Amino acid sequence: MSIYRKPVIFIIVSLVVVLVGSVVSTFIPLFMPSMEPALEGITPYNPIELEGRDIYIREGCNNCHTQTVRPLLFETARYGEPSKLGEFVHDRPHLWGSKRTGPDLARVGGKYPDSWHYKHMENPQAMFKDSNMPPYAWLAGNRLDTSLAEKKMKTLHFPFADAEIRALDGKTEMDALVAYLQKLGRTKKPQPLAATTQGAATAVESPAVAEGHKIFDENCAGCHGADLAGGLGPNLTDAEWKFGGSDADLILSITEGRPGGMPSWKSVLDQDKTGKVVAYIRSRAKG
Template sequence: MSSPAWENKPVLFLLLATAAILVGTIVTMVLPFAWVNTEADRIEGVTPYNPLELAGRDVYIREGCNNCHTQTVRPLVAEVLRYGEYSRSGEFVHDRPHLWGSRRTGPDLARIGGKYPDAWHYQHMAVPTSIVPRSNMPAYAFLSDRGIDPEYTRRKMDVLRFPYEVEQIAGLRGKTEMDAIVAYMQKLGRDLPVQRTAQPVTPPAIAENPFRNDAAAVAEGGALYAQHCAGCHGASLEGGIGPALSPSGFDEDMLFEVIYGGLPEGGMPAYASLGSARVWKMVNFILAPRGI
């Protein structure tokens, strides 16, 4: 069987192959990017970065944070339950460049804004293991020693055509890169009109405290507390990022429920993965100073 005539003509074959590739490129790449930048795709409420947030975004890029953290929640049930509202193209109209990422050495940050108070971010950035004991994230305490250049930031705002007030640029004096990256983190995901936050973990039916007045359990609970809770509530329950727990005004059942299920809106994670027995031991440690 003889070959088609065009297969025997290399120049014609090259032109046809090039045309096919160009059509595929236009359909799969060029048109989607054009659609993203249409008014119909924009989301009301998604605003450009202010000067401090933009400076923080540049620090985030410079330090390679996007190599370990994605900023895109996929439209999968498990993703939405863990991180919140799935990502939509209109969220990224002001991103130059986008920071979707492809690797999750650390958690996705697309919905991190407002999840934790500023103090949590300052401490986590300075000493990550004080918040997440097993974290392999490097410490960024040095960012607190580096100032923001107001004039350089103003020029970046002009290039990107982001609106700003003169007072905002002047307000950068005395701000550090740590202030900037925390401001940027608190911006992420907060422009969406609707957000589905992670659902609290439902604790098992509250049973009788199995370790009441058990000195060994209190000691083990103290070790668990030091590992998981001291970073926010203080080594001696004196408080810090989270409220003071000594003297505790909690009922033991309420305390178990809060530790086990977490407080998603307050930034406290659930510790259901530790199991009921370990959570009860932490409860007894926290209540031990009250003689319970």
């Protein structure tokens, strides 16, 4: 008897053959508690974050943005701590993605102020001239559909208060999406900034103002304005400094970020570039 003469038996045999690898690699892990470990500080999404997540899914943000930081040095320098299994236990579906046309977003929460996201999504090219991110200004004009909000929370067994559902009324889709982005990777309260002045002395001596200008336009002008006169971030030409005006203070602001919205740039700008940006800002400051 040959199985090449019995189609039904052939189907059964091939099913068994493909099930071996499927069971070991994919089905058994479904029943392993170690695939979904509890991790301190990981909480389910609240109603507005979940609605925002559904908009992220609807707009296919995952086609260009991943949400996993790999445990590799160049990766953690850019995006932060490596992703951990326990961080994703509430994610149905997962949104790890497979392509980075834009940057990873696993830890984007808290990196920028809300106003940065509104401004950026409304017109990414106004902030970063060379960005290829599609503009999403229309999200701010769409009222959030809240009809399924409660059912969604119940389906996923996420805890919620009725007040949180009621608070969704009048929100826009953009509000929800920003709330979701701000949740990403945020497990604990933000750490207070450590005051260090390392690397200040050598960097500021660089006179490359022109290069600083270019770096500023690419990275800083989106918030501080191409003329440095301010926007989302404060004016840099008025000799008023919220966090101190010494070179060391400016470098610290740039490398470590400041409360109130200034992100940390140390993963993008090395000491040399930071120094050039400071030189450029000095060259434009009044008085």
